[in-house]
Amino acid sequence: MIRLEHVTKVYKTSPRPALEDVSVSVDKGEFVFLIGPSGSGKSTFLRLLLREDVPTKGEIHVADWDLTKLPRRRVPRLRQRIGCVFQDFRLLVNKTVAENVAFALEVIGKPRHTIRKVVPEVLQLVGLDGKAERMPNELSGGEQQRVAIARAFVNRPLLLLADEPTGNLDPDTSQDIMLLLERINRTGTTVLMATHDHSIVDSMRRRVVELQFGKVTRDDSRGVYGVGR
Numbered sequence: 001m002i003r004l005e006h007v008t009k010v011y012k013t014s015p016r017p018a019l020e021d022v023s024v025s026v027d028k029g030e031f032v033f034l035i036g037p038s039g040s041g042k043s044t045f046l047r048l049l050l051r052e053d054v055p056t057k058g059e060i061h062v063a064d065w066d067l068t069k070l071p072r073r074r075v076p077r078l079r080q081r082i083g084c085v086f087q088d089f090r091l092l093v094n095k096t097v098a099e100n101v102a103f104a105l106e107v108i109g110k111p112r113h114t115i116r117k118v119v120p121e122v123l124q125l126v127g128l129d130g131k132a133e134r135m136p137n138e139l140s141g142g143e144q145q146r147v148a149i150a151r152a153f154v155n156r157p158l159l160l161l162a163d164e165p166t167g168n169l170d171p172d173t174s175q176d177i178m179l180l181l182e183r184i185n186r187t188g189t190t191v192l193m194a195t196h197d198h199s200i201v202d203s204m205r206r207r208v209v210e211l212q213f214g215k216v217t218r219d220d221s222r223g224v225y226g227v228g229r
């Protein structure tokens, strides 16, 4: 599903590579934590997968796309197949829960009857079936993140990218969000999650790819956050 081959990314404004000779493969259906200290290259990694930027060297493949050769006009199609979830939820504040989810389908031209059918289904999947008509500011942080996950998932993406999705949530709520991401992963969606959250990584025992100064320093199939602790 994801293949980086000897990927190096050097930003013009900074001499040190943000990523250096990174090679990582992720199979369809895997759940992978991307960890590492601030500045280690996690966001750059995610941005390259979305073709928000191109590598300085190396190749990146996502599903059947070769991102280094993908023409600009085909980038929207790639992004349609990748769901994204962020630390700060990024909901549309003047739309209801259902409208936030529906909007993700409207912008890609799904017919209204499809939207009517699938929005309630996905809200049920994330445990928000009673809250369809609420506004985001009437919801708890955990509920807002569920809306964001519903919106990211409603189009059945091949890949779900989550950038610190539990960063603004308390530990119990974070665990609930992880159960939801696991459930989405079990539907066959590949999940890649960048995180600093030690307890979540340690409790899930999934694959851990660690970056330090832009290099992969560890790739464990059933990893924990810190080694030797």
Ligand code: ADP
Pocket: 011, 012, 013, 014, 017, 018, 036, 037, 038, 039, 040, 041, 042, 043, 044, 045
């Ligand atoms: P992380 O997400 O792990 O905090 P980043 O990918 O944001 O790491 O950053 C990796 C390195 O690249 C850092 O040294 C950061 O300062 C640098 N960097 C990130 N984005 C840019 C940019 N747009 N321009 C210049 N340097 C950047």
Ligand code: ADP
Pocket: 098, 099, 102, 103, 112, 115, 116, 119, 120, 132, 133
């Ligand atoms: P419209 O009148 O054009 O349907 P709305 O503002 O009522 O506009 O809704 C915008 C979108 O959100 C529509 O596609 C609608 O199907 C969807 N939507 C609104 N409320 C719900 C709901 N409770 N359940 C499912 N979809 C909803």
